Amino acid sequence: MPYEPPPELAALSLAEAAQLVAARKLPPVSQWAPEAEGDSEMRITADGRWFHQGSEIRRPAMVRAFASLLVRDEDGQHWLVTPTQKLSIAVDDAAFIAIDVKQDGDALVFKLNSDDLVIAGPDHPIRAEGDPDTPAIYVSVRHGTEARLNRSTYAQLAEIALESGDLSVSSQGMRFALQPA
Structure with a gap:
């Protein structure tokens, strides 16, 4: 098939x-x-x-x-x-690449290079690594694996974050910082 x-x-x-x-x-x-x-x-x-x-x-x-x-x-x-x-x-880095994101209400849906869809939230948190000038953003996928956001997906997510007035996003009731601590 x-x-x-x-x-x-x-x-x-x-x-x-x-x-x-x-x-x-x-x-x-x-x-x-x-x-x-x-x-x-x-x-x-x-x-x-x-x-x-x-x-x-x-x-x-x-x-x-x-x-x-x-x-x-x-x-x-x-x-x-x-x-x-x-x-x-x-x-080398992450097992998957997040190639697209869409905000729908209080949810962020990511599409991966494997065609998987991941809805960020308690089971699929977003985390920021690196430094404030060159952050690397990851979303949890399954069984400990993660997807790193590609450049265009990061830009989309940054636009969503700027709408809220800070560099964070929320999905399914959880808030995620887009700058490394």
């Missing part, structure tokens, strides 16, 4: 985005405890491109499938987890 990407974020309401998030069937990686560990020989670069043994993986559906198996442990190591194997994967 061919993969069909979701509609453009601008065309979705919060309810429609939430429906798409709920409908996405993800593997139960948190329930798997494989004994076999190894190296996937894969790398995710800071710009969100995936490589295997030095060659770029160019099929979006394949990247999306691998992305659904990602977890990050408390030491910051990323893993591809299947029922039988746990394979390390090198990640």
